[in-house]
Amino acid sequence: MGRTRFRGGPEGPVTRRQLLSAVGITGGAGALYYAMGALGLTLTATAGSSAYHAPRQSELARGKRVVIIGAGIAGLACAYELRKAGYNCVLLEARARPGGRVWTVRDGTVETDLDGNKQVARFAPGQYMDAGATRISQNMVTLDYCRELGVPIQVFTTQNANCYYFAEGVGPLSGKAIRHRTGKADLYGYVAELLAKATSQGALDQYLTDQDQEMLLEFLSDWGDIDTTSDGKKEGGWKYSGSPRRGYVEPPGAGERSGRVGDPYPLSDLLRARLGFRFSDEFDYDEAMPLFQPIGGMDRIVRALVDAIGAHRITYEAPVRSIRTTGTGVEVVFDSPDGKPRRELADYCICTVPPQILKDIPANFSKAVREALRAPTPVSAGKMGLQYRRRWWEEDDRIYGGVTYTNLDLTLVEYPSWGYQGDRGIIHGYYNFNDEAERYGNMPPAERLTRALQQLERIHGAKVRTELESSFSVAWQKTRYSQGGWVSWQGGDPVGPREGDPQFARLLKPDGKVYFAGDYLSHLIGWQAGAFLSAREVVTDLHTRVLATG
């Protein structure tokens, strides 16, 4: 392969390289890419992806050295894809481990944060905590990589009807742990009742035909489990008065135990508790169930990538000191593990360092790139793993995975979607963002634990303390070489770039021989899929350039 010559027109044979170089110069990268396709040069179909074609083996690629800064998902994916074409890739990783924000904490994991807090994880054998990425949606390319790499997956449950809403300072429902199923049944029941009443009263006559109104009422009565009151009047006779969907006060069983349903909460109380604001999480494109995770921890993906690339290609504990495009390629200076600066010379560089860190690394980037790197701002995020000797959330609460939503600083409490019914397990006592994450992150780990247990106890009782074995927490904004959970291009929510954001656009193009990749250059920020897709874009660009210009 790659050595085959293209037999051209009357002037005799030309090399593919000569041809593609000509096309690239006259028609640009797009024309070039299509020309390559026509020559059968680049297109290796990848399952599950219609848009991406991994670069094919090529003589040109084999002659090129690419230094990749960062062995997180973006960097590993770049190396993995470029290796398919034969590029000579090396990776420089500042940490002593690969994976970046894909970080599975196990017994013995040691981490010292930017404040100097040192933690050593003391988890039981087989127990682990995914301190960073935890889940993969069906639509995400990450699943395709799991398939391609042979990483087995299992369901990650986010929405669980048995999990709780817990809020304080919200009126009559303050301090009550309310099951998702209960809150949803009641609020949907009231929404159905109110819309049915309005419809019956003619309030929608200007919007809907009579026939549509009839069908709407039929739908609402099923969906909201509402009924007409005994007087059966057309005017507002609809009523939600509870439903088995909300759960039982006495569950149905055998014999005479037919089950007893409780009374619904008042609508006004439910609205004040704001629990309905979490329903939309369930429909979110990226968060709708089911989601997935590798069996054994998210770092199985990282390990599989490292194995595929070749572990010897990665230099660890090698933080980069400078990046310079030179006349002949790129020069990267980094600290070697022995403390002495070393230099890596390559034809190209792909830099996956987060922008909030990269902006301060000396480099001969253009002014525009420097400015662009300052645009995204880091988002704080924190998580705490709590190992319990007993899976009380399953045994006592009948919660098998999923998320409890709170308006406490905890924000989210996550129950593990693996190891069901085992001897012990690790819950995420909190998973929080922004102010809440900073409040926790500013404390030393022991204080974080004290505060988390105080808050958790209000939801789950004393067992959160009595059954505890160990804990480990991460504050991503305080974590060296990450300094944030992810970034926002808009200074807050939403985190993605505004349409046509010139700073975002600037970083999609290389600066000299340096390319930029990472989830921050995607529309899936904070997801591994964003990093994978960014890597694919950069790999395609770089390969196209190499094929065009040699």
Place this chain on the structure above:
Amino acid sequence: MGRTRFRGGPEGPVTRRQLLSAVGITGGAGALYYAMGALGLTLTATAGSSAYHAPRQSELARGKRVVIIGAGIAGLACAYELRKAGYNCVLLEARARPGGRVWTVRDGTVETDLDGNKQVARFAPGQYMDAGATRISQNMVTLDYCRELGVPIQVFTTQNANCYYFAEGVGPLSGKAIRHRTGKADLYGYVAELLAKATSQGALDQYLTDQDQEMLLEFLSDWGDIDTTSDGKKEGGWKYSGSPRRGYVEPPGAGERSGRVGDPYPLSDLLRARLGFRFSDEFDYDEAMPLFQPIGGMDRIVRALVDAIGAHRITYEAPVRSIRTTGTGVEVVFDSPDGKPRRELADYCICTVPPQILKDIPANFSKAVREALRAPTPVSAGKMGLQYRRRWWEEDDRIYGGVTYTNLDLTLVEYPSWGYQGDRGIIHGYYNFNDEAERYGNMPPAERLTRALQQLERIHGAKVRTELESSFSVAWQKTRYSQGGWVSWQGGDPVGPREGDPQFARLLKPDGKVYFAGDYLSHLIGWQAGAFLSAREVVTDLHTRVLATG
């Protein structure tokens, strides 16, 4: 244990048996049970169940022989629980296998139905089809048995945002495979829009305070992803105009691929397609996500029960010919595997034969019991396993488990919640009930397959045919020793007994020395949990009687 004597009042020691016998005679079973509890006699706490206490080891129990007819879940659970107290249990099973309607079909499974259709399953190694029970809700006692028996579990996905609604003859959306996420986003969007409009117009002023209306609007705008139109008028300015929640025409990716959302379907079309009638499945007490299944097939529960009971206690291929309470106990005549009738004499009998079959077995039951056994009517149910050489639903449709709803005779199409991203897999090409199940069940298996593929092709295209390796189907109403998927006490939906149904109540009590158990005597009909709970009731009653009367 059991030999300890209760040291009573001034008359000196009495045996526990004497005491309990007296309590039982004067105060009935209820008083007796409490007396036993007070004596610490019966109470062995079982994880996850607050109401049930397994019978404790007892000398009285060890002297008793119990013949259990049927080695389905009810029968196995009775034996398993009675064995805890030391009862001498034997089981008679008409089939050559245990489990009843818990039936995991694997390569080599042979079944001949009541019409004489013989099928031999030809599945790949490791592949299987749960032809009967497939899933367990978090709330169900079945999970407690999984824990107690050491049966590992995994998630069973029912609701999947990427599955389809597919209907024909329903207007403009006929023959369109519409993703759950799309149908839900649109219909919720319109419901929110309409209720917001009605609220803004004052149609709810008589029901809600101004403050509640404000909070309701805020909830609706988040939940339905609706916005006020640019003119911002209070009168009806709310609008649903699509949402990323419905999915993308072009999905978001890296670089400039920000994603493009399509236009919503018209409300009128959605209402005509009736797809919203499936939303409530998600909130159903028993069906809300997440659900679970044993790793390796539902029969892992059956195997674990058999192992715990002792395989030698079960006689297979032993259909019962008669059941008689005698002066000293009970006599059960059954066909032995060699074809000769045999007789089993025992102190008590627990009969778990489905009522539609039991009613025709000669027995000296009371007239009331005979009548009661004729009350429930069987419900037809059918399922077809289709083994494919490629998991096209994952690779092409990005569907990892879950259910596609149709208004075709197929009713439900189920995608496997295990073996993700493997080489092959088995989908349930149909899972149907009542008329639809009968239509399929009345055909020989080859015709069922032809019809199912014709219908499936309309949803999924030609690959349902080209990638097929083998199939196996079950029609429960045609299945010997089941003759139905489950029963209905009301001749249709709902299937449970009406409150105070005297026929149902009659079967909760023994007839002479014969007790009745099965999911049909619970309020969880068609679920393993109903069978487990019925077994617990009967075991408790029987044990109480034995302790009372010796």
